[in-house]
Amino acid sequence: MQWTPEAEAAIKKVPFFVRKKVRTRVEKEAGAAGKHVVSIEDVKASQARYLSKMDSEIKGYQIDTCFGPSGCPNRAIVGDRLVERIETLLKKEDLLAFLKQRVQGDIKFHHEFRVTLADCPNACSQPQIKDIGIIGACTPALTDEACSECEACVEVCKENAITINNANATCKVDYNLCLQCGLCIDACPTGTITAGDKGFRVQIGGKLGRHPQLARELPGIFNEDEVLAIVKDCIAFYKTNSKHGQRFAQIFTAQDFENLASFHS
Template sequence: MRWSDQALKEMERVPFFIRKMVKRKVEEFTRQQGSDLVRPYHLEECRRRFMANQENEVRGYRLETCFGAKDCENRVLGPNTLVERLEEFLDKQDLQQFLRKRVKGPLKMHHEFRVSVSFCPNACSRPQIVDLGIIGAVRPAAISSECTFCNLCLDKCREGAIELPSHGKPLIDYEKCLFCGHCTSVCQPSVLEREKEGFRVMVGGKLGRHPQLAYELPGIFVQEQVLDIAEKVVDFYRRQCAGGERLGVLVNRVGIKEFYRFLGLPYGKK
């Protein structure tokens, strides 16, 4: 689908967190109008219809992913079914009806429970500012002392999390490491290898009048653990949500320690 220059400029005014959805809706409408070129009229007409019918557009949840689900060169994990299983789980929760009972007045987009999955630490789908954010992760480890001191891992690590001593194994600072796994991909002697593959999990991020970054849960979790956490997070949300509040508001109200206890995770552990 082609877009006119003016339509593209108008699109930039759309909030980024709904831009993908708006683009899809506008292109669908444009096709229905028998055109293959999006013009400002199509955007304005879609906006008018959306504002008049916003409540019916609210699904109860919104799940977004980055492009890494397919063939992004930065993707740190192989093929998996996490996104499909998350969507299946969220569909069964019927969060739309749940919100209709809890929210006074018409439902709006900001009432939706938001989930975002990124397959590398570049985090293109912005998992740090949604209710449940998930980032693909690889924990590197030095498994032998046969380092050739080629410095390739140092050059590859953008966080400066690796130190090469005068002899022995490379040292990894896990406080700095973002678990992208790039160092393991360039280590020719295989001194650095993937100790664990999985996902980092973040909860309680949001924008709005009082924005906050999500809390990161301690550890790297395999797919089944992520799904278990998702179930517990949604359960917590259902128990605590009184009027369509975002998860971050609920966590702050209850307290992060109590929230960790609800999830069965040790507070303060990294």
């Protein structure tokens, strides 16, 4: 949908981490009113509607994804089913009822437990600043298929993790540099590089606010069931330790991270 310059300028003032959501909402509401161009009036009307029903919008959790499901070609893994399973779990845990018991005064969006999934290490949905950030991962594995030395893999790897030895036509991956984006796998025409472990990296304990902090990453790649188990453990920790509705990331200490990591290693 097209936006007038005034409307574009207004949406750019919305904080970047909720801008996508707000833009979608405004377009949906303008579309429902039969419009093909979003004007500044549409932005203001949407904002007024949003503020008037803010209380009813609070769910106790927020879960979002990157643009992977809308057809991004960079997806290292398709995480749609995992997102559905996590949302089912979050609903079942009834975090809104939990927050109502613990928070004195009104519950605001900033109280909500936040989970995001990015389908590749480009991390467009900002997993580093969420309570739980999940990143799709696909590890390259080398096969016995002959390498043609085309260097397509070298060109596509943004981490300079691949070297080709022209003396014996072999390919080497430096797994300390590799971010498991899987792009070299698609680029390799000979099957010399193939998909190895596929799954999800999990980052824990990120947040913005007055004391921002980046999430820390659990070692390893996890399958869907394992990610679900980690999310469950984090919610159990949150419900036990957030006595006044503090954010998970605020109360989850370095020692808690080590305990979680050793339990899920």
